[in-house]
Amino acid sequence: MTLPEPARRIRVRPLTRANLSIQATLIGLTLLTVYSFTTFDSRNIELEQAVRDMFDNFRLLLLEPRLKNVSVLEMLHQLFVTAGLGLLTTIFGAIIAFFLGLLAAQNLAPRWLTDVIRGGTAFIRAVPTVLWVLFFAVSVGLGSVAAIIGMTFHSAGYLIKAYSESFEEIEPGVLEALRASGANWWQTIFQAVVPASASALLSWTFVRFEINFSTAIAMGATAGAGGIGFDMFMASGFYLDLRELGAFTYAILAFAIALEWGATRLKANLGPQRH
Amino acid sequence: MALLQVEALTKRYGGETLALDNITFDVEPGEFVGIIGPSGAGKSTLLRCVNRLVDISSGDVRFDGVSVPTLRGAALRRQRTRIGMIFQHYNLVNRLSVIENVLHGRLGYKGTIQGILGLYTEEEKRDAARIIESLGLSEQMYKRCDQLSGGQKQRVGIARALVQQPKMLLCDEPIASLDPNAAKIIMDTLSDINRTTGITILVNLHQVDVALRYARRIIGINRGRLVYDGEPERLSNEQIYQIYGSEAGDLILDLRERYAA
Ligand SMILES: Nc1ncnc2c1ncn2[C@@H]1O[C@H](COP(=O)(O)OP(=O)(O)O)[C@@H](O)[C@H]1O
Ligand SMILES: [Mg+2]
Numbered sequence: 001m002t003l004p005e006p007a008r009r010i011r012v013r014p015l016t017r018a019n020l021s022i023q024a025t026l027i028g029l030t031l032l033t034v035y036s037f038t039t040f041d042s043r044n045i046e047l048e049q050a051v052r053d054m055f056d057n058f059r060l061l062l063l064e065p066r067l068k069n070v071s072v073l074e075m076l077h078q079l080f081v082t083a084g085l086g087l088l089t090t091i092f093g094a095i096i097a098f099f100l101g102l103l104a105a106q107n108l109a110p111r112w113l114t115d116v117i118r119g120g121t122a123f124i125r126a127v128p129t130v131l132w133v134l135f136f137a138v139s140v141g142l143g144s145v146a147a148i149i150g151m152t153f154h155s156a157g158y159l160i161k162a163y164s165e166s167f168e169e170i171e172p173g174v175l176e177a178l179r180a181s182g183a184n185w186w187q188t189i190f191q192a193v194v195p196a197s198a199s200a201l202l203s204w205t206f207v208r209f210e211i212n213f214s215t216a217i218a219m220g221a222t223a224g225a226g227g228i229g230f231d232m233f234m235a236s237g238f239y240l241d242l243r244e245l246g247a248f249t250y251a252i253l254a255f256a257i258a259l260e261w262g263a264t265r266l267k268a269n270l271g272p273q274r275h
Numbered sequence: 276m277a278l279l280q281v282e283a284l285t286k287r288y289g290g291e292t293l294a295l296d297n298i299t300f301d302v303e304p305g306e307f308v309g310i311i312g313p314s315g316a317g318k319s320t321l322l323r324c325v326n327r328l329v330d331i332s333s334g335d336v337r338f339d340g341v342s343v344p345t346l347r348g349a350a351l352r353r354q355r356t357r358i359g360m361i362f363q364h365y366n367l368v369n370r371l372s373v374i375e376n377v378l379h380g381r382l383g384y385k386g387t388i389q390g391i392l393g394l395y396t397e398e399e400k401r402d403a404a405r406i407i408e409s410l411g412l413s414e415q416m417y418k419r420c421d422q423l424s425g426g427q428k429q430r431v432g433i434a435r436a437l438v439q440q441p442k443m444l445l446c447d448e449p450i451a452s453l454d455p456n457a458a459k460i461i462m463d464t465l466s467d468i469n470r471t472t473g474i475t476i477l478v479n480l481h482q483v484d485v486a487l488r489y490a491r492r493i494i495g496i497n498r499g500r501l502v503y504d505g506e507p508e509r510l511s512n513e514q515i516y517q518i519y520g521s522e523a524g525d526l527i528l529d530l531r532e533r534y535a536a
Contacts, residue, residue: 182383
């Protein structure tokens with residue numbers, strides 16, 4: 001049997017407002033990109049030479065790393081200073097975010113309170129971490145203290161949103177069951193909400209630690225927060241030593257991989273068990 | 276004296292939905308009451324008015340001599356400890372073990388800090404273990420609840436309600452998500468509990484045949500109104516039509532005849 005010939009082509013993707021605006025955006029961005037290429041000022045640049053230089057620099061950076069102005073021990077020490085800054089601000093942020101996240105979850109707190117906290121944290125998140133650090137630097141001076149306060153601030157804003165959304169994932173029936181047995185709010189939180197959302201909280205905290213680690217490097221270079229970021233700043237801007245910069249880059253890479261590995265292991269232990 | 280007195284109970288959700296309309300009935304200690312009615316009739320709302328999971332619009336509910344509508348805070352929680360509740364979807368914390376879930380039934384008796392830290396007395400733990408064993412779950416005691424079958428989960432739900440040492444169990448469609456075998460085990464278990472411990476049982480069911488077989492009193496609800504209250508034997512065909520509406524009523528009677536044959 002043959003199927004009747006379809007009268008019209010059948011659209012798979014409906015022509016909605018959302019789809020249209022996505023397509024318009026993509027076309028707009030494409031046109032902008034093409035336009036910007038035509039307007040580059042490339043008069044003084046020898047393209048061939050520039051490309052060769054670039055690969056030369058990459059070679060120094062990636063294939064011939066070595067330390068000169070600092071020792072290996074010194075570098076490790078600075079790496080841990082940076083990691084410490086990232087960890088400290090993550091932990092501070094996580095503690096603040098745990099409690100405020102409970103009050104920002106619509107299944108756990110009254111609507112007016114969740115609205116107030118969500119509005120406040122949206123504002124905190126909208127301002128980049130670096131600006132918060134500079135903002136606090138006005139009162140405490142540029143340095144590690146401003147970095148800690150500013151980074152904690154932004155971490156809390158980020159984690160409050162992430163945590164509260166994880167808290168809201170819990171089945172309403174579970175909360176109802178504990179309430180029905182006479183449990184109070186705090187008991188319900190720690191006996192049902194926390195166990196149910198523990199692995200989500202942990203993943204979010206790790207994601208934030210990774211963000212804070214890289215922010216801490218940048219803070220060392222720009223906000224005088226010390227650590228390996230400052231050494232990198234010196235190597236690239238002061239000594240012009242790409243080989244040393246390469247060594248720092250590899251050290252950071254190794255540390256980030258170790259971090260990722262640890263996070264995966266931890267989550268595997270907390271995740272749903274298999275038979 | 277009646278254990279539960281419901282008097283002119285009315286419940287509105289928002290302005291418009293009249294979920295319960297002027298309901299009155301008493302329940303004596305030790306009764307096994309089946310509440311039947313079509314979906315949306317107000318069965319779940321009725322149970323939730325008894326332990327005040329929802330606020331009551333007007334009328335009175337007295338449990339064990341205490342008037343429920345105005346209870347707040349600690350007094351409300353104390354009242355709730357005396358009433359166990361069992362749910363269609365079990366409502367367990369899946370990540371925790373069976374015994375941890377069962378012990379949640381003790382939280383209402385504990386201080387905030389002990390509850391938060393999960394510090395239970397040896398006596399409470401022994402009691403929980405005994406109940407778990409009596410429901411045939413001793414091998415599952417330390418398993419996480421997401422590893423259990425539906426029937427096992429519901430038995431954990433029953434155990435959690437029983438460690439409260441309640442005077443009454445409210446069961447909201449306890450077998451609606453179970454296969455017939457597991458459903459029979461759960462209904463037999465509830466029946467056993469009622470007979471051996473004298474705990475009063477109110478169970479919402481949408482299966483009339485199950486209600487007729489297990490309950491010794493039927494309350495029929497339609498659109499928030501109480502349309503039948505009496506023995507299962509005296510429930511007539513007209514009354515089933517009245518509870519369920521004509522077409523569904525036909526189907527139910529059909530089943531009933533086949534079941535009787
Ligand atoms: N939380 C709620 N908010 C608004 N309306 C509700 C809520 N819960 C139940 N209702 C309404 O109340 C009526 C009774 O619902 P319910 O008690 O769940 O009936 P049943 O358990 O018999 O199916 C229905 O019309 C339902 O839509
Ligand atoms: Mg219901």
